[in-house]
Amino acid sequence: xxxxxxxxxxxxxxxxxxxxxxxxxxxxxxxxxxxxxxxxxxxxxxxxxxxxxxxxxxxxxxxxxxxxxxxxxxxxxxxxxxxxxxxxxxxxxxxxxxxxxxxxxxxxxxxxxxxxxxxxxxxxxxxxxxxxxxxxxxxxxxxxxxxxxxxxxxxxxxxxxxxxxxxxxxxxxxxxxxxxxxxxxxxxxxxxxxxxxxxxxxxxxxx
Numbered sequence: 664x665x666x667x668x669x670x671x672x673x674x675x676x677x678x679x680x681x682x683x684x685x686x687x688x689x690x691x692x693x694x695x696x697x698x699x700x701x702x703x704x705x706x707x708x709x710x711x712x713x714x715x716x717x718x719x720x721x722x723x724x725x726x727x728x729x730x731x732x733x734x735x736x737x738x739x740x741x742x743x744x745x746x747x748x749x750x751x752x753x754x755x756x757x758x759x760x761x762x763x764x765x766x767x768x769x770x771x772x773x774x775x776x777x778x779x780x781x782x783x784x785x786x787x788x789x790x791x792x793x794x795x796x797x798x799x800x801x802x803x804x805x806x807x808x809x810x811x812x813x814x815x816x817x818x819x820x821x822x823x824x825x826x827x828x829x830x831x832x833x834x835x836x837x838x839x840x841x842x843x844x845x846x847x848x849x850x851x852x853x854x855x856x857x858x859x860x861x862x863x864x865x866x867x868x869x870x
Contacts, residue, residue: 698770704758706749706781709733713743713762720765727759728778755779 697715704710709726711734716722718741726734726747734747749756756778764770 698764700760700762700772702760702774702776704776704778706779708749709747709758709778711743711745711747711760713739714741716741716743716764716770717766722765723761723763725761727761728756733758749778752778753780 697717699712699714701712701714702710711724711726713722713724716739722739722743723736724734724739724743725732725736728749733749734745737743749758757775758778759775760772762772
């Protein structure tokens with residue numbers, strides 16, 4: 664039994680088409696399985712690990728916190744790895760990751776996670792020490808002063824005795840020159856009286 668050539672040609676065409684279709688499916692599934700965006704959010708930071716992306720195109724990544732840019736749009740190739748600190752917060756934050764793949768929107772990501780509030784670390788409070796009242800200071804009674812001795816100290820300086828060379832003290836009392844002085848005084852009085860008498864006599868004679 665012989666098979667017509669047309670049947671062989673038809674079978675070859677179908678086989679070629681199947682191979683091409685299978686190859687396309689494998690190529691299509693390869694990049695889809697290769698894109699691996701991994702990221703993690705804690706109360707203090709955001710960790711990004713984007714791996715196995717197409718290096719022949721331009722990929723973009725953006726991170727926002729409550730609508731504000733935490734990581735402005737950056738471009739990357741095959742991979743992107745970065746850790747970003749979160750601002751201080753007293754309530755949960757909404758962190759959004761946007762990855763735009765340059766080889767198709769089907770490989771892009773738009774995800775959001777919550778950054779919890781960090782628990783405040785309380786320092787142990789030390790128990791205040793009780794302050795005891797200070798004891799009332801006792802006033803010491805002053806010791807009585809020693810009674811001064813009635814007897815003069817033996818170290819007191821003795822009365823100075825005049826040296827023989829010091830000048831004689833002035834004499835007090837009567838002296839042998841007293842009569843002479845008295846006589847001179849009487850003579851002076853008599854002379855004065857005589858002068859007064861002569862003056863009065865002259866004045867009388869002139870009148």
